[in-house]
Amino acid sequence: MTKATETSADSAIIAQHIVRRFGDRTVLDDISLTVPRGELFGLLGPSGSGKTTLIKLITGIDRADAGNIQLFGEPMPQLKMLQTFGYMAQSDALYQELTGKENMAFYGSLYGLKGKVLADRMQSAASLVNLTDHLDKQTSAYSGGMKRRLSLAIALLHEPQLLVLDEPTVGIDPVLRKTIWNELRTLTEKGVTIIVTTHVMDEAEKCDRLGLIRDGKLIAVDTPVAIMVQAGVHTIEEAFISLGSERSEHS
Amino acid sequence: MRIRALVVRITRQFLRDKRTLALLFLAPLLILSLTKLVFDGNTVSPEIGLVGPTAALSEKLEEQQASITLFDSFDAADKALHDGDLDAIIQIVDGKPDITLEGSDPSVSRSTQLVLQKALQSGAQDLAPTVHYLYGGPDMASFDSFGPVLIGFFSFFFVFLLAGVSFLRERTSGTLERLLATPIRRSEIVLGYLAGFGIFTLIQASLIAWYSVQVLGMSMSGNIVNMLLINLLLSLTALTLGTLLSSFASSEFQIIQFIPIIIVPQAFFSGLFNLDAMNPVLQKLSYIMPLYYGADAMRGIMIRGEGIGDIQLDIYVLAGLSIIFALLNVVALKKHRRM
Structure with a gap:
């Protein structure tokens, strides 16, 4: 407990011994993790490994069965903390009948934005993801990549201190993907903490630090380079395979 | 503020979806007209x-x-x-x-x-009795008698279906998950849905009431404001029940499966058919059916000209059921976000 209060001032996320079970299946098993403010932290793991569950616990959408989580020094879950982060879910949570603009306005007003502030924020978020020309179209007419970009713009709308992005660049072309990563980098320089889940390995290498999740266990947390060195390999992909199998041999 | 955002969103979605609008507003009128044509024709000469x-x-x-x-x-x-x-x-x-x-x-x-x-018998004309009617009259057709029940039934049925499907879609499309990642309260979601759908059900109720009295010429002895009130309450019950039950469905098809379980039995017990011949214990089943109270009040207003005092029990029950279902909805949302 004392350790937590020492570091809570400069840590965005402190998770200690998190356990989450669904029925008799343990989805997250004793996960401890600290993410400092302004870090771009990547969660890497195969589907079903518990990445999304971990994100839901950190943001307070779900509750851990054991362990505790602090977000910006506040114990989670708490309703008011939902205002502090922007969330981009794995599925594009858009209303098909509404235009891009109406979708943004809806979510924006849920975060308490209105009037000119809302209009300005909508404009800058849309231009960041290159959607300004398509805002008046119904989202049912959007391509997969456009929907992804609109979801990202919505997550950025209220200028949150923490961005939680679940597979943000699926279906986005390489050029725009690069722009988005550059923008994420700029945001971290402004002090925004970003958590990204991905299974694109070259994206993983762009993160400040990586957490490798497998079968609900955090098998490694370090910078991409340190992880590769530790595993004695040259790519994150190989590191993931080697660290994963090492772990299962021990247990 | 957040409730308003939901209401605006639901309204926009409705206005974009012309077919759903037609289902809500025109389908009840069509079916009421058809029923009138079938049951209100000239008497058949054998x-x-x-x-x-x-x-x-x-x-x-x-x-x-x-x-x-x-x-x-x-x-x-x-x-x-x-x-x-x-x-x-x-x-x-x-x-x-x-x-x-x-x-x-x-x-x-x-x-x-x-x-x-x-x-x-016509030989013995001196003994022919003089007949008086307490309600209705010799010209009252069977459509006048069960028309009020049908009005209630359609308000209930279409709103139940629409609310159930929209809320389900909110879940399956992932927008509910996203919605719950914003600082909105669970109760605000339920209230937003009530208000957003409430606007459209009020329009539907007024349209049906106007059409059945003015166009179809259904007998109407009571106050149309009371009729609207009952229709609105019935729709709200359907709305809250529909959204609540959608938590137990995983696809649109499973919502349809609720029709024979939830809707059809209510039609039987609501007074479309005379229940006097039924086992008295089974008759009591009607007391748990929202439509029974709605139909009872509608009949009271339209045929017997009952005022607000006569139908207050029905009003309390329908309002009470709506509140209970709405609260259960707020609890059911806990499944998706535990605060």
């Missing part, structure tokens, strides 16, 4: 075949607007009965009338028997 010398009887039957065909032998009449040209045959056996009914449609048999009875 086709009766007479065998043998029955001139006096024939005259009396024609007074009762039956159409009479004379036959020389019973066999010829019997053949016509088999061919479907006749509803009944009358012959005199041993000085007494002997009647053979076609019998495959009970309602035709009944009206034929009624005509025969009137014709055979």
Whole structure:
């Protein structure tokens, strides 16, 4: 407990011994993790490994069965903390009948934005993801990549201190993907903490630090380079395979 | 603020979805009109075949607007009965009338028997009673009697279906998950849905009320404001029940599966059919059905001209059910976000 209060001032996320079970299946098993403010932290793991569950616990959408989580020094879950982060879910949570603009306005007003502030924020978020020309179209007419970009713009709308992005660049072309990563980098320089889940390995290498999740266990947390060195390999992909199998041999 | 955002969103979605709008506003009118056409046609005059010398009887039957065909032998009449040209045959056996009914449609048999009875009794006119009606009158058609129930039924059915499907879609499309990642309260989601759908159900209720009274000419002895109030309460019950049950469905198809379980039994118990013949214990089942209270109040208002005092029990029950379902909804959302 004392350790937590020492570091809570400069840590965005402190998770200690998190356990989450669904029925008799343990989805997250004793996960401890600290993410400092302004870090771009990547969660890497195969589907079903518990990445999304971990994100839901950190943001307070779900509750851990054991362990505790602090977000910006506040114990989670708490309703008011939902205002502090922007969330981009794995599925594009858009209303098909509404235009891009109406979708943004809806979510924006849920975060308490209105009037000119809302209009300005909508404009800058849309231009960041290159959607300004398509805002008046119904989202049912959007391509997969456009929907992804609109979801990202919505997550950025209220200028949150923490961005939680679940597979943000699926279906986005390489050029725009690069722009988005550059923008994420700029945001971290402004002090925004970003958590990204991905299974694109070259994206993983762009993160400040990586957490490798497998079968609900955090098998490694370090910078991409340190992880590769530790595993004695040259790519994150190989590191993931080697660290994963090492772990299962021990247990 | 957040509730308003939800209301604006739901309204926009509705206005974009023309088919759903048509289902909500036009389908009830269409079905009510069809029901009126079916049940409110002119009274059928039975086709009766007479065998043998029955001139006096024939005259009396024609007074009762039956159409009479004379036959020389019973066999010829019997053949016509088999061919479907006749509803009944009358012959005199041993000085007494002997009647053979076609019998495959009970309602035709009944009206034929009624005509025969009137014709055979019309000799004793001095004893004919004078009839008074407490409600309605001799011109009240069966449509006037169950029309009010139908109005309630349609408000309930279409709103239940729409609310269930929209809320389900919110879940399956992932927007509910996203919605719950914003600082919105679970109660605000339920209230937003109530208000957003409430606007459209109020329009629907007014439209149905206006159409059935002004266009279809349904008998209306009470106050139309009370009728609107009951319709709105019934729709709100359907809305809250629909969204609540959608938590237990995983696809649109499973919402449809609720129709035979939730909607159809209510139709039976709501007063469309007379329940007096049913086992008294089973009759009590109607007390747990929202539609029973809605139908009871609608009938009271439209046929018996009841005021707000007479239908207050129905109002309390419907409002109470809506509140209970809404609260359960707030609890059910806990499954998706535990605060």
